[in-house]
Amino acid sequence: MVPLSYYLVLSGFLFACGVAGFLIKRNIITIFMSIELMLNGVNLSFVAFAAHWHSLAGQVFVFFVMVVAAAEATVGLAIIIAVYRTRETLNVDQVNLLKL
């Protein structure tokens, strides 16, 4: 049996990759994918804990996260399309009108 810590390290690694991608990348699509990576990193730890403690709660959480992520993906992609139509760019550094 694979020890719990392995899953957790992998989960932390995936999450860190997502954070790093989110901070470094300028393309909105890539950032969006980084978010998915973070979500899945978290999902992994949920599942790992669920298996370790023999509790279904963690798995139910994962389903919730997936559903929310799917909904978020549709809204997010719609926004990205709308942004591209008005700004003709997907570079987040150039989409900075929301400031004082």
Place this chain on the structure above:
Amino acid sequence: MTQNPYLWLIPTLPLAGATINGLLGRRSSKNAVTTIALAFSGLAFALALWIAIGFSSTAAPYGFTLAHWIRSGNFSADFALYLDQLSLVMLLVVTGVGFLIHIYSVGYMWDDPSYYRFFAYLNLFMFFMLTLILASNYLLMFIGWEGVGLASYLLIGFWFTKDSAASAGKKAFIVNRIGDFGFLIGLFLIIQHFGSLDFTRVFAQVDPMAVENSGAGLLTAIGILLMVGACGKSAQIPLYVWLPDAMEGPTPVSALIHAATMVTAGVYMVSRSHMIFERAPIALMVVAVIGTLTALFAATIGITQTDIKKVLAYSTISQLGYMFMSCGVGAFSAGIFHLMTHAFFKGLLFLAAGSVIHAVGGEQDMRKMGGLRSYIPWTFLTMGIATLAIAGIPPFAGFWSKDEILWKAYSSPHGSWVFWLIGVITAFITSFYMFRLLFMTFFGDYHGAQVDSHGHGSHSHGADDHGHGEPHESPMVMLVPLMILAVLSVIGGLVGVGNRFEHFLEPVFGIGVAEAAGEAASHGTELLLMGVSITVAALGFILAYLLYVSKPYLPQKIADGLNGFYTAVLNKYYVDELYAKLFVKPLIDGSTTILWQGVDRKVIDDTVNNAADGARHVSDEVRHMQSGNLRSYAGWIAAGSAVVIAYMIWMGVR
């Protein structure tokens, strides 16, 4: 104490009149306003008369508790009324003279655009004055006391568009506040030591207390503080300065509030508290000295004034001084006696002066009158009677009361020949300036016409704006009250003959030391002193006749001879200027520099402004964080999460 449920109706009737006229008067006709005002004040008078007839002088006082008001621990104060012989005299004077002045005002104020407002205020005044008189405890009395102050303020400033009237109203109100401060402290002392403000309960506790012969004690302190209050309301030194200015109000107001009733509230209050004063010789002495000095001081100013109402105003202050002198020597009933006769003749003098002013078209300067005798004979006749009364010529009303006071000032153990002497000098001056007023106004030639020929329209048509030819007699509605008051000024003093008035008030005041001494002293001395006061009154008349009728050029010469002194008296001894320098200016300067520029601007405003500025500076810096750059936001979130996680790990939070 007999319960009398009709008692509360007396003050309530004028209140109803004031409410109806105040709320609906603007839209009603003048006749309707007149009916309401006269009906409600007349009903109050009729009811007072009815109660007076049923009131026997030996019977227990009437009382009535309308409602409970304050209940706090052992302390309680109710809306309770109390009627004994003292309040009965006041009640009849206030409702009677008040009603007559209401009638007179119909004629005097008829052309005023704010006719309804005047009567609403006048009825309101009656309500508060009756509350003051009928109150059974000091607190309710204080309500009336403040209420008449309010009514006085409203009526002095009745023509508030005139700057001088508005500021005279404010002056009266503020000076009265100073007196009320003393009054309030006195009341606090009473509450602290007697646990009640109810007259009967307080006096029941005062009764067994010893006379404070050895030195000043509690009762002395209370007495002096109450006297401070009385000084404000009754215009005594040092707080008399508001009364002459109060003449800015309409003349019926001067007659009712500033001569006959409100200003005597202080005398009433001191007399009501006679139990306290009788046990505090020092407080009595203070009252007597203040009264005597005021009587003399105001009378001397009265000589030089040329405004007919100002002369009467100073005369009022002087006569009030007599009343306090009388209270101060322990002769409270003599003070109340003079209060009553004074209400008759001084009310009459003011109303007659109003009739004169009405006749000459708003002119108040006596130098521009003269010779009015033939134009307005009825006014002349009534004013002549009032002058004889105030001058102390027997058998007119003023003679009896003034002589009573002078006799008591001499014979009472609290009195002394000094009070008597100053009183007699004042009586001489009073007689002189009153006959001076009479002669300047009604004798000689009419000076108004000459002034009119080259200054027409500029000043003589200022206050009264009806067309003016030569002086004309006032309408009957004004003359009838004059005549009734004239009759009262003639016969009003007779109630005091043979000490009947004193005996009537005995259930209230008891047989005080002053009365006892007065009875015991020899009648020879009394008659001698009476002769002296008649003589000085006659001397005043002769001197005035000499100076203002037979040799009219003399006064100017004498005035020139007394140059500096005359100017000082003419300018009212510069008291107003002194107060302005001593109190008003420092107060204004202090308020401006310390309170306004210092506290308000430097502390309060700056605190608020600096807080706002600080918030703006901080946010100026902080707002750069909102760059609109998505990745920097994300960075902040990541950094924040890192800090939180690090903290949790480091602190070992699970």
